[in-house]
Amino acid sequence: MQKEIKIAIIEDDENLRFLVNHRLQKEGYKIIETGDGNQAVELILTELPDIVLLDWMLPGKEGSEICTTLRSKGFENIIIMMSAKSQDVDKIDAFHFGVSDYVSKPFNMDVLVAMLDSKVKYVVHGKEENNKFGDMEHHPNTHSLLRNNKKIELTILENRILLYFLNNRNKVISRDDLMMEVWGYNSDVNTRTLDMHIVRLRKKIEANPDRPDYLQTVRGVGYRFNEEL
Known part of the structure; x- marks a missing residue:
């Protein structure tokens, strides 16, 4: 079935x-492709793909x-980074470079297809819903939170973590499930890395990060996003 969606590899x-x-x-x-970094910008700006898979x-x-x-030339469509090291994404400022999301290599092809299908459904076709909780609104496509008309920027990983919790409100999520969802099946990250990101996210969404209302620790298991305040 033809999707009428163009992807640049x-x-x-x-x-x-x-x-x-x-x-x-x-x-x-529909696919366009190149392996040359020098040709990539011209190809993308000429063909204007809906999604770019960028090594x-x-x-x-x-x-x-x-x-x-x-981004400086006005290209606003989705750019998904392909990186060989899952930790590298920590070094990438999503806003600075303009990356929409990432997939770590080697990736499972089914995982990649599911990710792209989701992007097409929610972003390309405009069905992305902004999630509200408390006095905040999460805008996943722009990696940001809005509180009292003030924008709070999220990293790619913080964005993924928060989106997963908002899609599973009030459910207990194990650390393993969360790491699988955020970093991928081949991830070599550890629970300490995950906990560090949770701490950073709490500083952005909690009134008191040391006594979180929303992102609560479930001892010995993982976390739960509590919305019953």
Whole structure:
């Protein structure tokens, strides 16, 4: 079934590019591609794909430079970073570079397809809903919170964590499930890394981060997003 959605694959590994191209075409997506960082910006600005799958390490230009250039030239569509190291995403300021989301390599092709289908449904087709809790509103597509008309920026990982909790309000979420959801099946992160991100997120959403109302610890299990205030 043709989805009428165009995806740009910017990846210098020819085998991976071929495999992703083949699978996404099978899923009904229209594909454009290049493995050259220098050609990427012109290709994207000419073809205007709905989604860009962008490798972070490329010959010619790095993904960060490509992303920054595209945003500066007014390209507002989704840019998903492909990174070989899951921790690298911690170093990437989503707002500074303009990255929409990321997938860590090696990735499961079914996971990638599910992610893209979700982006198409909620972002490309405009069905993304902003989640409200307390006096805040979460805007997942722009990695931000709005409180009293003031914008609070979230990192890519904080954004993913909060979205998962908001989609599973009042449920106890184990650390393992949360790490799988946020970092992916091949992740080599540990629970300390997760807990560090929870601490940072609490500083942005809680009136008193040391005594959280929303993002509560469930001892020995994980966390729960409490909305029954």
